[in-house]
Amino acid sequence: MATTTVEDLPADVLACALRRLDGRSLAAASCATAGLRALAADRETWRALCLARWPSLAARPDLFLSASPQRLFADAFPFPCADGAVPLSGAESQQQLPGELVSAVDVYHSGAPLLSRVVGTSTSSSWFLTSPFCVDAVECKNPAPVGRTVPPAELELSWIVMDPRGGRAVNVSSRRPVAVDRHWYTGETLVRYAVVLGGCKFEATVTFSEETGHIREVSLAVEDADGAAVSGEGSLRLLLAAMAGPRKGGEEEVEAAKGRYQEFVRSKRGRKESKARKEVLVDLCCSAVSAVAVLSFIAAVVLR
Known part of the structure; x- marks a missing residue:
């Protein structure tokens, strides 16, 4: 007994059925056979799908x-x-x-x-x-x-x-x-x-x-x-x-x-916190250096 496939349907019937599919289903159908691929490549069908998806x-x-x-x-x-x-x-x-x-x-x-x-x-x-x-x-x-x-x-x-x-x-x-x-x-x-x-x-x-x-x-x-x-x-x-x-x-x-x-x-939050910690450390180092410089100057004046 002969086997009947979907491609035995008239081309216009198949095309009408394909136009009712969404984009993903139509793309999947086009991968099935060469005949379906040719029918699924209809430009107007895809244009209608694009306009329905993105008015x-x-x-x-x-x-x-x-x-x-x-x-x-x-x-x-x-x-x-x-x-x-x-x-x-x-x-x-x-x-x-x-x-x-x-x-x-x-x-x-x-x-x-x-x-x-x-x-x-x-x-x-x-x-x-x-x-x-x-x-x-x-x-x-x-x-x-x-x-x-x-x-x-x-x-x-x-x-x-x-x-x-x-x-x-x-x-x-x-x-x-x-x-x-x-x-x-x-x-x-x-x-x-x-x-x-x-x-x-x-x-x-x-x-x-x-x-x-x-x-x-x-x-x-x-x-x-x-x-x-x-x-x-x-x-x-x-x-x-x-x-x-x-x-x-x-x-x-x-x-x-x-x-x-x-x-x-x-x-981003972690990088921001890390940057803030580095800035605090730099500020502390600058403050320490400034304090040492001031103390050294005072010591130099006192010991003169």
Whole structure:
């Protein structure tokens, strides 16, 4: 008796079924057979998946011209490997630095998008290269309403950074919060999302007012292991290395991102305490030397 396989179905039926899969399932199906791979490579299917996952991309359809939707999904959906983002250096890497970065930012609650923004950042000026890296997706002057009943700790954030010229992208958000704090002065809730790349922390902060139900600010900044802000040029090198580096998928990576953030915070605190102890020791040594010098001077005057 002849064996019937899924590929015996008409091609249009198979294509319709594949369009109902999510990105991970579609990628897995494309690895099964050559026929499924050809059907799963449909550009419009992957474009629809990208727009469903990241509604903000609808504002920049030109981004699908520099990179195929399938490549964009493969770059942006998984997490970058923390150890794979070794910063580029040298004159050759200077020529590779992109002239623009595009941030696609989406805030969700229970899978429903609440806020979608696309921010273009010019990276060619000397001001950007030498200043601390910071991107604002929502500014305090123009808050976004999301509803007072949304628990801040349940907000999810997707922040994708893209290089339009190179056609590559990378996810720089832990998706779920790694920490929830209160602003000491305003009382607003600070929901933090972070990934650690190349020994530096990319931290996105959502400032949420529970009183008014507005997202007042969404920003991304980069910090090194000593707690100092990383410059625009240094951040570009980290991002390019992460775009070219390996990726990790799976739900467990969400928890792993939180663990790496907590380890980064502990390490920074330890380095700060060690630096403080060294400064105290140096101060004591300087005080001792000064005391010896004063006593020697007094002794010299008395014994003259």
